[in-house]
Amino acid sequence: MSVAYAPPESLLESRTFKRLLAFSLAGHVALFLVLTLRPHRSAVLISPSPVMVNVVDVPKPATAPPAAKKPAAKPPAPKPEVKPEPPKPKPVVNEIVIPKEPAPLPAKPKPVAKPEPAPKSAEELLAELTKKVEERNPTPEPIAAPAPGPATPLAGGPGTFDPLLSPWVARVRTVIRANWSGAQLCKGVPIFSLEVGANGALTEIEMVQSSGDRYCDESAERAIRKSDPLPAPPRGEIAMEFAMTLKDSR
């Protein structure tokens, strides 16, 4: 009780306060470690842009992979081992075209840039992580969550991705992907801006960047509309941008 009535100077010097302060600091350090070591932090590590935080890689160009466009990838012209005498065409189909060389047989031609199995993207890794976390910890710890407040659309900043959004984003992405028919029409990347209400209903859909092909744009918009309502966002209404790409744009 005496501590309670002590002047501030005395309070700062009091042993009880020092113990409380030390205990508080220790608690903060422990909590900080818990928060920073949680799997959600990978979302923050994924190259945030100055305005918004990407949860996945920037979409790739729709045509050939960059590696394939290296002129250096072009193999040198194979040296003919023995130049065959060009045969005169004969009146049979297989003899009109240039005949196949009997031997030696060359190796199977390798594509200049053979597509390789892509390593797991950051997005896929994130989805896996969030799934694991969800399984382990279905409800987020209240102590780690900031108090729910009104959404602040467009108010982003570097490295300010809310880790609690990642499971929801993964679910939304899965829903829209499952509803996207006609993605093969896309060679460009249409981008849509969405506003999602607290109950998951789409309150606004706006195309902010066309793919350059209206049929691709329409297919992407149909996918989004078909997904309405989305799962309810964990923090109330939210604004999002969706970039819609096709994995194999051949």
Add this chain to the structure above:
Amino acid sequence: MRLLLALFLPLALAAPAFAQRIRVDVDGSQRAIPVAVQRFATDPAGAAAAEEFYQALVGGLDFSSVVVHVNPEAFVESKVTRDFEAPGVPCENWRAIGAEGLVQGELRAVQGKAQARFRVWDTSRCRMLGEVGFRERDTAELGLLARIVADDVVERFSGRRGVSSTEIAFVSDNGRRNKEIWVMEADGAGKRRVTNNGSINLFPAWSPDGKTLLYTSFKAGRSELFLLYRGSKPGAKLINTKDEKYRGVWQASNSKIAAVVSRQGNTDIYTVSSTGTDPHRLTESRAIETSPSFSPDGRKLAFVSDRSGGPQIWIKDLETGEERRLTFSGAYNASPAWSPTGEWIAYAAQAGNNFDIYLINPEGTFTTPLVTHARSDEDPAWSPDGRKLAFSSNRRGRKEIYRVDIDGQNVTLLTDGFGNCTNPSWSNWVE
């Protein structure tokens, strides 16, 4: 209480302002757009025709790989078009069964002609795609009429017409010693022989307007090029010279033909007019040049030459005369076929004792396999929309014609039981 405040107040102050605007990349896959098709309204006497029309229509849609019809058993609404003139449709009932589009229409027989009027709806935005469509054919061509409508519907959803109403010409020995030219619908149905001279007939090539077939025949004792017309117009020899001519192809403008001509032991590529006049030598090398294929704009020509040793694909710029080698991988690359979109050149690349079909971009910077098999896949030929290819393959022993989507999916045999089949050529749309 103070203890708790001391613990959490600094945390609250340090909490970041969480961004609420995020960007999500959604990667799609090849999946056809589900479209419901109501049977077209008709008078009671035309019920059987309407059913035949419906079956051909949904078959044509499914053939596209872009649109797929929804099973009518799932319909909440009527399976038959009730009120074709109604200003709207209950889109929510179509969305509820997963249909992103709706086709409805009416079918009439007027003076020996079958007439189809149809509407196409985008049910997600609940609006009509384009105007009311109208198509007409002879009543004997009801199936073709339905496929033409199906191709129109595909265009409303994708910007490019479907190809179910197009045809594929090919060579078949039909189990005999001679080889004749045959024509079938793009799905392999309706095969019919179009030459019957008992000789060797090869390399059919459709004109861009789809009305004429150019082919090579030995019916006159040596290799010559002949024209074959739709309808009753008699065929004709293309070039009247003593040289032997092989394998002609059309330029997209319909005005020019590139042909392989053997003159004084030297095999080169020439161009002639569509009537065989005004010959012009394109390649001057002493090597063998063959297998010409025009770019869709007609300004370039892909061909095969063994001037660098083995057969490789080259491209000639017809405006500057510049020639450049396109393929460098492998010792034997042949049968180039330039896609109608201009983006790709399909070709047969030797792999061991066999061939696989690859795609390469005209710049030569990117190559990718289209179909590979332990046995040979050869003779690629593009559909007019550039979304499919036909090719010949001996993967079942005999050479047969197959079809494949441009992503390498849906390999389908088209000529089961027709002997050895080669040299497919896919027609353009015929109006």
